[in-house]
Amino acid sequence: MPVPYTSRAESGALPERLAGLLARRADDAPHAPALREAGRTVTYGQLRDAVQSTAETLLALGVRPGDRVLLVAENCVAQVCLLFAAGLCDAWLVNVNARLTAREVDEIRAHSGARVAFYTSDVSPDAAAHGHRHGATAAPAPGGGSWLVGPINDAAVPEPVHADGARQCAALLYTSGTTGRPKGVMLSHRSLLYVAAVSSALRGLVPRDRAYGALPISHVYGMTSVLLGTLYAGACLHLVPRFAAAELLRAVVEDGLTIVQGVPAMYTRLLEVAPAPVAARLRFLYAGGSPLSPVLKAAVEARFGLPLHNGYGLTECAPTVSQSRLDAPRDDTSVGPPIPGVEVRIAGPDGDPARPGELWVRGPNVMLGYYRAPAETAAVLDADGWLNTGDVARAGPDGALFIVGRTKELIVRSGFNVYPLEVETVLNAHPDVAQSAVVGRPGAAGEEDVIAFAEPRAGSSLTGEALAAALAVHAAAQLAPYKRPARIVVLPALPAGPTGKVLKAALRELACGLSAPGVGSSSIPAASAPPAP
Structure with missing residues (x-):
């Protein structure tokens, strides 16, 4: 059976499991709105019932305490239900953004050793595509509609379970991998x-x-x-x-x-x-x-x-x-x-x-x-x-x-430390810049070159070479010589992950493919730029 749906904690104390948070609210105000999705409202009482139903589904599928449950999703009520339901079963939720590539999703699926996987196909074509690749089939989703459910992984091995919520893992979240291979971060209840x-x-x-x-x-x-x-x-x-x-x-x-x-x-x-x-x-x-x-x-x-x-x-x-x-x-x-x-x-x-x-x-x-x-x-x-x-x-x-x-983003130029954020702050202050990103790349004689990428503000009169040249003048007036970009590259849009964070790994790769720095600045055509999701 799922963990009892109660906070089991004194008033004002944190419950041992995430579901205790929901239990308190559903007990206090069951008819209050908890979630809004596509014009419909889900109350706290309805959400509690849907979570309980989802937990029963997990148990029927053979999910055990200590198992990992993979969820490839975009925001929806079903995703929220599975987050709480996994905790009710003392399983770990492996929450994955559906907009990741097939390679990224498959790597997380393999590393986590998930017992079963769910895909929120009703709200995400990308989730549906991943589910179909993995042989998932349609099943009713909590609160109406459907999602895809993958086959049971008989090789999955449960992890130890702890009654103490400070020791029991609730969610396994994989870092974005912008600076290397993603790592699974274990976060407790x-x-x-x-x-x-x-x-x-x-x-x-x-x-x-x-x-x-x-x-x-x-x-x-x-x-x-x-x-x-x-x-x-x-x-x-x-x-x-x-x-x-x-x-x-x-x-x-x-x-x-x-x-x-x-x-x-x-x-x-x-x-x-x-x-x-x-x-x-x-x-x-x-x-x-x-x-x-x-x-x-x-x-x-x-x-x-x-x-x-x-x-x-x-x-x-x-x-x-x-x-x-x-x-x-x-x-x-x-x-x-x-x-x-x-x-x-x-x-x-x-x-x-x-x-x-x-x-x-x-x-x-x-x-x-x-x-x-x-x-x-x-x-x-x-x-x-x-x-x-x-x-x-x-x-x-x-x-x-x-x-x-970031320590790993530190650029050493002429024996001095250059922090990209300082350079980005200066470039972002230009009225024609929406956002910028600065990376380092190997240069001559063991030095590092400071390479800047800039995205024009919508409606800007300056783009391409003209904006790059203006930014070079702007940076020269406000930055010491060793901090000034050796190259300023204007892109239609900076590559970004699902949360909007700029993907600097993609920009470092692009920077390493540029020609050696010369006098002034330059831009590259849109066709050469990494795609923005």
Whole structure:
């Protein structure tokens, strides 16, 4: 039988399993709206019933405690049901974005050793294609409609089960792989619930709030902060399979949204379709997932008349590490102070946290480890529970964090350190640039070249060679010589993953194929650019 559908915890304490979150809300307000999808509303009571039915389906298929359940999906009610249902059975959900390639999905399926796989074919042609490749067949989905269910993997071996929610894995999320082979991050029930509770509190969420769910739930930001954080407060989440700027603007104006969370790329697209100003019931805007430029922050705030809050996290921290506070909006691009209960330390060369250094994190949000990768886990997670994030940060006088860049993205030029984020911030300040990305590539005599890629802003009068030349002049006026790009390449659109994060691995490959740097800047034709999903 599934784990009993009760929180089994004192009032105000976190339940041992994710399903306890839903149980509380369904008990308190069974008729309150929990999810909106394609014009229909699912109440908390209906969601609880659908989750219970899904858990019974898993048991009938032969899913055992400790098994991994693969879900290839785009945002929908069925996906939410399986997230909670897997936990009811003490199985791990392996949440995969359907927009990944066949190679990427197959690699995750094999590495996770999933017992069974589900594909949300009703809302995602890509999920359907993966399911058909894997020999899945149609079956009823919770709440109506259908999905595809794959064959049982008899070779799957269950993992140990722990009663303690802080030790029991709830979700196995694979990192994007933009800097190497994807790793499976094991996140416990407690880590996900902790971030959901804190995220909900810091946003001041209440049951009457209406949040927008365009960020993929297959990504930790969309799953924990957006989905679980919204449900933790008893609010309602409007689910959409994929982000479209015009649809978000319509929902803001017509559906009474009060909360929007997104990555900076989403806000860039929203500005392209939004008139100024926008009259709406919004009370909270939040950006995370990638660096936020000062220019974009100012433009969004002017358009919507609200502060654009900022935060920082990573999959290994479920994901939130720091966040600007609702009652203390910032006029800079700090990612705010650490969230309550989370410790940080900055390991700089002289121990001064005001100077850039490696950021380490410890707290209830930190992962259990990388699945089937003890050496990789030991390389980033020490015996005292401190996680090396791989990011470079500094602390302001008030303790707020500023992310400088990633350790692995550091470029060494003329013996000096160049952090791509600093160069990107300068390029993004140009009025004709929508977004930019900076990478390093091997140069002469052991040096590294600074290569910049820029995407023109919609409607810009400058494109191609003209924009590249203008950016070279712009960068020369604001950056030291060793920080200036040796080459500026203008692309119609920067390659991006499902969450909108720029795929720097693709840009590094492109940079290595460019001719040697010369005087001035250049652009390349669209046909040579990596495709944007």
